[in-house]
Amino acid sequence: MGSYEPPRGMAAVWRYVKLYYWYLRANWLSLMAYPVEFIIVNLSGVAYSLGSVAAVWVLFAQVKAIGRWTYPEVLLIYGMSIFSRSLFHLFWINLMTLSSMVRDGTVDRLLVRPLNPLFQVVAGYLDNDDWGELVTAIMLVWISLGMLGQRTVWAILWVLLSVISGSLIFASMHLVGNAVSFFTIESSGFSRLAWTMDEFTRYPADIYGKTTRTIITWVLPVAFASFYPAQLVFGNEQMKWMAVATPVIAILTFSAAYIFWTVAINHYQGAGN
Amino acid sequence: MKPVTNSETYLKPLRLRKYLQYTRAEFMRGLRYRANYWATLCSSVIMTVIQWSLWRAVYINTTSIAGVSLPAMMAYVLIGRVISGFLAEPANLNIGPRVRSGAIVHDLVKPADLHLQLMFQTLGGALFRLVSTGLPIFLVLLITGALRMPDLKTVALFIVSLVMSYITLFSTSFVSGVLTFYTKSGVGVEHMYTLVELMSGLYVPLQFFPGWLRKIADLLPFKAIHYIPMAIWSGLTEPGEILSSLASQLIWTAAMVVLCRAIWSGAVKHLTIQGG
Numbered sequence: 001m002g003s004y005e006p007p008r009g010m011a012a013v014w015r016y017v018k019l020y021y022w023y024l025r026a027n028w029l030s031l032m033a034y035p036v037e038f039i040i041v042n043l044s045g046v047a048y049s050l051g052s053v054a055a056v057w058v059l060f061a062q063v064k065a066i067g068r069w070t071y072p073e074v075l076l077i078y079g080m081s082i083f084s085r086s087l088f089h090l091f092w093i094n095l096m097t098l099s100s101m102v103r104d105g106t107v108d109r110l111l112v113r114p115l116n117p118l119f120q121v122v123a124g125y126l127d128n129d130d131w132g133e134l135v136t137a138i139m140l141v142w143i144s145l146g147m148l149g150q151r152t153v154w155a156i157l158w159v160l161l162s163v164i165s166g167s168l169i170f171a172s173m174h175l176v177g178n179a180v181s182f183f184t185i186e187s188s189g190f191s192r193l194a195w196t197m198d199e200f201t202r203y204p205a206d207i208y209g210k211t212t213r214t215i216i217t218w219v220l221p222v223a224f225a226s227f228y229p230a231q232l233v234f235g236n237e238q239m240k241w242m243a244v245a246t247p248v249i250a251i252l253t254f255s256a257a258y259i260f261w262t263v264a265i266n267h268y269q270g271a272g273n
Numbered sequence: 274m275k276p277v278t279n280s281e282t283y284l285k286p287l288r289l290r291k292y293l294q295y296t297r298a299e300f301m302r303g304l305r306y307r308a309n310y311w312a313t314l315c316s317s318v319i320m321t322v323i324q325w326s327l328w329r330a331v332y333i334n335t336t337s338i339a340g341v342s343l344p345a346m347m348a349y350v351l352i353g354r355v356i357s358g359f360l361a362e363p364a365n366l367n368i369g370p371r372v373r374s375g376a377i378v379h380d381l382v383k384p385a386d387l388h389l390q391l392m393f394q395t396l397g398g399a400l401f402r403l404v405s406t407g408l409p410i411f412l413v414l415l416i417t418g419a420l421r422m423p424d425l426k427t428v429a430l431f432i433v434s435l436v437m438s439y440i441t442l443f444s445t446s447f448v449s450g451v452l453t454f455y456t457k458s459g460v461g462v463e464h465m466y467t468l469v470e471l472m473s474g475l476y477v478p479l480q481f482f483p484g485w486l487r488k489i490a491d492l493l494p495f496k497a498i499h500y501i502p503m504a505i506w507s508g509l510t511e512p513g514e515i516l517s518s519l520a521s522q523l524i525w526t527a528a529m530v531v532l533c534r535a536i537w538s539g540a541v542k543h544l545t546i547q548g549g
Binding site: 040041044045047048049050051052054055058059061062063064065066067189190191192193195196197199200202203204207208209212 | 309310311312313315316319320322323326327329330331333334335338339460464465466467468469470471476477481482483486
């Protein structure tokens, strides 16, 4: 091999940012190869996500609140939940191919390139069919912030930071669930289960019993994808610090998942010969 | 070559045992994926916990919503969770691409009617989900007292209703699958299935709908999928009205089956013209 030395420090970060731009560009162009198909699929995606939102709307035609949460509050939590989920879905979906890459050996190709393997997996594909959910999520957040009288630059920036954190939390769970395939070849049932965990984030977390709430706050901290960060927008003094902790929790969760990934990939010895 | 036209095989006496083999094979296929099984069971438990918690929180502020009390509502949503696997988002029946590529010929030369074959095959998966995830959740809900058995007559009528629910659900996805042949896009009803679930009353009973939405729901066949059996079980349908409710479900189910046959024979004719 030649004497190529990857840059270090800030130069390395900048290199990855540039590379990510080029990956995204290539992915986007391949999505746009069939623009009509892309638009039809994603319009049906809007219909799909609106179907379940409509259930909330129908419910609030009959009641004033869920627990102690009013319509705009529930709507913001719901909107942030599917915002986080769709960001994860759009940008991290390629994690799901990990076990098949391990099985057919294509994962070896990632290991010999002078780039972080996880980066290559994640940047390698941009999802084609979940843009509709993102559109619905943005509409919900925009509408509910207006109803709450909170359509300010700060609130919007906070929601954006929160949903990026939320998508990182979802990504962490799927990262662990799929990295298991380095040990077992097969992907774990946990990966499939992680798809259901985001259902917990649709509604206010305090409607659940104590055990469930402890799990979704401290073990699989999905409540930080919507419920806790939304408290800052509501001006809830009691949960202010839980809200502000959102990005920290996301980084800690992702770091833990990344350590697991590193251990798993170092354990990997190839699927056969 | 001329494919066996479907009307010919369909008019022959129904050989039920032949089709039940498809059901059995599909049921057995479910047994093979054990990791999937635990994940699916856990997912169903999670969804049940969420629904239970949600409706408890909704009823903290009130005792009756649109005339529905908390116990009736709980019975409605919890039996909904029990049967949700049985009436899950239908398998992708995208017949369109198979018709266009010609692969459909392999299905048509078999001495079996494709419509019935798919209906019985899909039933196998539905029954597997009913037994493997619906039943354990049902038993736990009964033991914990979260769900109570209505009287035997209601249970029997509920089961009759459930059979028609399955046929309506299958017909919906079959029609949508054949339509992909005409629309030439891969988007079928499974991509908008939440709208079907909403209009079928899976999320909230139709009583909650605002007037205009209720009218739309009444004009659509989807309430024959979830609302009618769930309302029978939970008592939202008064005992005296169950039979008329079942009669309307029968009409919708029959209409959907007729629609399936019509649209399918249309597609097959179209196919022979293209191949000629």
